[in-house]
């Protein structure tokens with residue numbers, strides 16, 4: 001049984017990222033709201049744009065707490081945020097759906113998402129992703145580190161100093177690898193499976209503009225922040 005040792009730096013990094021992740025949880029009211037009532041496709045689209053807008057603001061606050069992020073070139077910080085915001089949203093959606101809920105709530109939630117106005121062709125890949133995240137039974141620290149690794153992806157468009165981002169990401173990858181051995185000692189491939197989800201996440205996120213454009217509503221209205229992040233309008 002491999003003895004897992006964390007350096008003092010890694011312990012500090014874990015605490016900072018977990019605290020930031022907890023602090024910047026978007027209010028779980030999206031699940032509560034969806035469970036409360038069945039909405040029209042217009043109301044659902046509005047709910048998505050509201051949730052997504054607040055999620056981007058939360059994401060910006062979260063990244064400020066990633067050690068080293070604010071020392072990156074300013075334009076690279078923007079490029080990393082722009083490049084990861086949609087993936088972070090789907091990751092957050094997956095975590096919201098896979099949260100422990102009273103009996104029958106998850107089924108209602110899934111039903112409401114199926115009927116929300118998202119066009120059928122995207123429902124399957126989206127739920128496949130949510131299921132594949134759910135099967136991992138990630139602990140909170142792993143969720144926080146996975147989100148951080150997604151943000152610190154060096155090969156996003158327009159990133160100039162990729163090595164600087166790589167160095168930050170490597171520290172977080174090292175830490176995640178150890179956390180995976182610690183929390184899933186019986187599954188030596190767990191860390192690799194976790195990183196494999198990032199590939200699925202990137203693929204799903206490629207469709208986000210089409211998913212929005214094909215939402216069954218007459219006019220697709222976005223906030224200025226979402227126009228920036230979502231390549232729409």
Ligand SMILES: Cc1cc(Cl)ccc1OCc1nc2ccc(F)cc2n1[C@H](C(=O)NC1CCCCC1)C1CCCCC1
Nearest residue numbers: 031044047048051052055089092093096097113116208211
């Ligand atoms: C993230 C995303 C991007 C695109 Cl393009 C299309 C769709 C989408 O989310 C689908 C989606 N998967 C979900 C799983 C669980 C859940 F509770 C809500 C979920 N949502 C949407 C949502 O509110 N997501 C937000 C979650 C918090 C972080 C910001 C995003 C609701 C909007 C209301 C109509 C039912 C879907």
